[in-house]
Amino acid sequence: MSGPRPGRTPSGAGAGAGTDADDRALDDALALANEPRRAAAGGAGNAVRPDRNDPLAVALGLGREDADARPPHTEPRTRPQAGPAPDADSAPDPVPNADRDPAAEPYRADTTTTPPGPSAPAQPVRQPVQPPLPHAHSPVGTVPWAEARRIARRVGRRLGTEVRDLGEDALGMTLAGPLTALTDLPSFDSSAMDGWAVAGPGPWRLRGHSVLAGQQRPAEPLHGGHAIAIATGAAVPTGTTAVLRSEHGWTQRRTDGEWLQVRSPHPAPTPGQEVRARGQECRGGDELLPAGTLVTPAVLGLAAAAGYDELTVTVRPRVDVLVLGDELLDHGLPRSGRVRDALGPMLPSSLRALGAEVTSVRRLVDDEEALRRAVSDSTADVIVTTGGTAGGPVDHLHPVLARIGAKLLVDGVAVRPGHPMVLAELPSGTHLIGLPGNPLAAVSGVLTLAAPLLRTLAGRPAPAPYAAPLTADVTGHPVDTRLVPVVFDDDSAARPLRFSGPAMLRGLAEADGMAVIPPGGARAGDDTAVLDTGALALAWGSGT
Numbered sequence: 347m348s349g350p351r352p353g354r355t356p357s358g359a360g361a362g363a364g365t366d367a368d369d370r371a372l373d374d375a376l377a378l379a380n381e382p383r384r385a386a387a388g389g390a391g392n393a394v395r396p397d398r399n400d401p402l403a404v405a406l407g408l409g410r411e412d413a414d415a416r417p418p419h420t421e422p423r424t425r426p427q428a429g430p431a432p433d434a435d436s437a438p439d440p441v442p443n444a445d446r447d448p449a450a451e452p453y454r455a456d457t458t459t460t461p462p463g464p465s466a467p468a469q470p471v472r473q474p475v476q477p478p479l480p481h482a483h484s485p486v487g488t489v490p491w492a493e494a495r496r497i498a499r500r501v502g503r504r505l506g507t508e509v510r511d512l513g514e515d516a517l518g519m520t521l522a523g524p525l526t527a528l529t530d531l532p533s534f535d536s537s538a539m540d541g542w543a544v545a546g547p548g549p550w551r552l553r554g555h556s557v558l559a560g561q562q563r564p565a566e567p568l569h570g571g572h573a574i575a576i577a578t579g580a581a582v583p584t585g586t587t588a589v590l591r592s593e594h595g596w597t598q599r600r601t602d603g604e605w606l607q608v609r610s611p612h613p614a615p616t617p618g619q620e621v622r623a624r625g626q627e628c629r630g631g632d633e634l635l636p637a638g639t640l641v642t643p644a645v646l647g648l649a650a651a652a653g654y655d656e657l658t659v660t661v662r663p664r665v666d667v668l669v670l671g672d673e674l675l676d677h678g679l680p681r682s683g684r685v686r687d688a689l690g691p692m693l694p695s696s697l698r699a700l701g702a703e704v705t706s707v708r709r710l711v712d713d714e715e716a717l718r719r720a721v722s723d724s725t726a727d728v729i730v731t732t733g734g735t736a737g738g739p740v741d742h743l744h745p746v747l748a749r750i751g752a753k754l755l756v757d758g759v760a761v762r763p764g765h766p767m768v769l770a771e772l773p774s775g776t777h778l779i780g781l782p783g784n785p786l787a788a789v790s791g792v793l794t795l796a797a798p799l800l801r802t803l804a805g806r807p808a809p810a811p812y813a814a815p816l817t818a819d820v821t822g823h824p825v826d827t828r829l830v831p832v833v834f835d836d837d838s839a840a841r842p843l844r845f846s847g848p849a850m851l852r853g854l855a856e857a858d859g860m861a862v863i864p865p866g867g868a869r870a871g872d873d874t875a876v877l878d879t880g881a882l883a884l885a886w887g888s889g890t
């Protein structure tokens with residue numbers, strides 16, 4: 347269980363936490379798309395920092411911050427298709443429908459824009475396949491993918507702070523302030539090896555007893571020409587000039603006592619050898635880690651070594667998850683037109699890994715009033731719903747948001763899969779993320795909206811971006827960004843995976859990340875930004 351929960355006031359200092367680093371980092375990686383000449387060769391972990399005036403980045407609306415000011419649909423909507431080579435998805439696939447490749451689907455009506463007439467031949471024609479849906483007259487309109495991420499990052503404010511015991515309860519949280527050393531590290535001069543503390547050049551006359559780790563430093567100083575047996579980690583006596591490790595010396599009992607000599611062919615120890623000097627790692631007051639650092643097991647260890655018993659961290663955003671759909675089963679085989687709920691088992695740990703405390707996971711039937719009540723009753727910082735974002739007969743999300751007076755911040759994103767995703771602010775100030783019901787589309791919504799929002803609320807830094815060359819051409823959507831599951835081959839190249847249709851998780855389950863395929867597609871060898879999906883699997887701490 348979580349630790350103490352103090353007031354959850356937004357922290358002024360961290361308001362809008364994450365600054366612009368999140369988008370900048372990703373933008374940098376995105377700007378490398380199709381720019382192999384300037385790309386770092388590596389894959390995951392090799393952050394690549396392109397010229398921010400890169401024309402491609404600017405064309406994508408990604409390479410400069412003033413892209414934020416650009417209204418939706420004003421950036422170039424098309425670029426040449428990446429050639430006829432088949433998408434990895436189009437390899438034989440057991441599901442013979444449009445799920446196989448969203449780019450192959452006819453454009454669905456973007457009901458927020460008027461289909462262009464003959465006077466606008468340069469624009470791609472979006473042919474409605476359905477009449478416009480009643481909810482869809484949103485004042486927001488479909489936004490480009492990078493813009494949706496920026497909006498999600500900026501709408502929140504970092505939550506308040508709390509103090510947690512130094513232990514697993516603090517894992518996965520972020521430091522609310524810098525971690526400052528409370529003492530010198532090491533805090534005393536100690537031996538790095540089992541052997542002998544020696545003073546001056548040998549041979550040395552051995553003093554009785556040994557000094558062990560955890561014992562006080564011997565009161566009597568070591569005089570020149572003397573040595574004393576010492577264990578790794580023990581405080582060296584005053585006067586010690588070096589430590590001779592046990593395998594480098596030998597002792598001999600003579601009538602005048604016991605003597606220590608260097609074992610040939612080893613050289614005599616140099617001054618300071620094998621002594622861990624006080625303050626070698628840090629001095630008291632040094633900043634060990636900056637505010638915003640994710641508390642990993644290593645951070646817990648460092649904080650303990652530096653003298654901490656507790657850590658001041660940013661409160662985890664509390665998230666209620668509502669899984670919508672009459673057709674969902676929670677056990678057994680899919681049957682009678684019904685399917686297993688794939689999101690209930692998947693989302694909570696993904697959200698926890700992004701810094702959330704998942705306060706509840708509920709399945710709801712497709713009933714408008716039930717949804718309204720669940721949304722209105724929630725006291726969480728964020729509500730995540732799944733399903734019901736589109737305009738089908740039982741898709742109640744938009745009507746409920748309208749009924750309760752929510753403000754739509756994002757209503758449709760130019761990304762495949764996942765384009766019907768929604769971000770809204772309720773009158774209470776709570777944010778609601780509406781993930782599409784198709785499972786991979788929901789993951790796209792997690793990466794696009796939930797990750798940036800939760801990072802801001804939790805005061806978490808953006809992960810280092812990376813780009814990797816693709817091993818195969820990937821067909822693009824003509825207008826929208828595509829997120830395609832990829833796995834890193836041995837040489838760090840990103841191999842697009844099959845079974846990446848919106849309703850499929852088979853590709854994702856094998857994936858290391860989701861490649862960000864720009865409109866028009868990408869070719870084999872193109873350096874392509876990759877969002878880490880492994881991060882969704884690392885559920886630090888208990889979270890709930």
Ligand SMILES: Nc1nc2c(c(=O)[nH]1)N[C@H]1C(S)=C(S)[C@@H](COP(=O)(O)OP(=O)(O)OC[C@H]3O[C@@H](n4cnc5c(N)ncnc54)[C@H](O)[C@@H]3O)O[C@H]1N2
Nearest residue numbers: 454476671686687688689733734735736741782783784787
């Ligand atoms: N006329 C249109 N229809 C649809 C559009 C569109 O633009 N116009 N968009 C399609 C796209 S793209 C998506 S994605 C879905 C989004 O639909 P909803 O968010 O309303 O989701 P549902 O209709 O409830 O479900 C869609 C699909 O996913 C299955 N599902 C739902 N929840 C789960 C779950 N927890 N685990 C597994 N599978 C789930 C559900 O059974 C449906 O098959 O709308 C398209 N339609």
Ligand code: MOO
Nearest residue numbers: 763764765787848
């Ligand atoms: O097909 Mo929908 O693109 O959002 O999954």
